[in-house]
Amino acid sequence: MEHEYALIGGMNRSQVGRYISLVAAAISAACVFVVLSLVDLAKTFGVNATIPPSLLSLLGAGAVFSALYWFFNRFAWRWAPVGKLLRVPDLSGCWECEGETLNPDGSTKQRWTGQITILQSWDKLRVHLRTTSSGSDSINAALISDPVQGYILLYHYKNQPRIGEADLRPHRGCAELAFAPDRLSASGEYFNGYGRDTFGRLQLKKAQ
The missing domain is CATH 2.40.160 (Porin)
Structure with missing residues (x-):
């Protein structure tokens, strides 16, 4: 089974998590803003638009963070510029x-x-x-x-x-x-x- 490993001399993992959290919060806020703006625009044209609660939950910061972290954990950290910044080599x-x-x-x-x-x-x-x-x-x-x-x-x-x-x-x-x-x-x-x-x-x- 795969196991956790210590990272010495590279970027601190908690710091990386904070950066991903900030990006997730910004993306979530932008998505919610766009969706609400589209609803308001629809109402100006007489369209009775509503937002399902499930949609807003998918746009929440927690959901966005999970998606971003999955992508980062599987793919993004392997990219040469990102790996160089993190000081973590891809040895797989x-x-x-x-x-x-x-x-x-x-x-x-x-x-x-x-x-x-x-x-x-x-x-x-x-x-x-x-x-x-x-x-x-x-x-x-x-x-x-x-x-x-x-x-x-x-x-x-x-x-x-x-x-x-x-x-x-x-x-x-x-x-x-x-x-x-x-x-x-x-x-x-x-x-x-x-x-x-x-x-x-x-x-x-x-x-x-």
């Missing part, structure tokens, strides 16, 4: 992953490949990794906008081995990914515990 999509499990001395213990799928909206996120032997899903996450290092994704995940993988156990771990400025690649590190004590490096490339 499929990523080819090359992993390297390390020994305590830093030498390579095992190489593996997988595919990472990132689902992201303005307020929710999910990171899913699928390999030939197991799958993992993020439990919580934080997205950091750093003026020096760029965008960094930190997340805590739960891993479940496929049926028949007798040598693997369910476990939990953490990963840190630093994304390139063009957001087409990323590199990072991971470590596991609570069932599997391993650590290593990750390389991601955006799937075409």
Whole structure:
């Protein structure tokens, strides 16, 4: 399931909500004004026009806010100018992953490949990794906008081995990914515990 994620270094979400509220109030007031003006105009021509209460409720600030927030959460925040203002990157999509499990001395213990799928909206996120032997899903996450290092994704995940993988156990771990400025690649590190004590490096490339 998608979950909320912390946003560090980007625009405060409550501030964004206030801006959307102001826009919603302005749009609602303008719509009500137009509707009432049309009713008055109709009456000058002898037309007995009335306004159903349900129509005014649809034009209320609350209803307009809900529509605007839905549009913003699903689409508007992804637009490049808006994302730049908010300092939030769109990381959603499929990523080819090359992993390297390390020994305590830093030498390579095992190489593996997988595919990472990132689902992201303005307020929710999910990171899913699928390999030939197991799958993992993020439990919580934080997205950091750093003026020096760029965008960094930190997340805590739960891993479940496929049926028949007798040598693997369910476990939990953490990963840190630093994304390139063009957001087409990323590199990072991971470590596991609570069932599997391993650590290593990750390389991601955006799937075409």
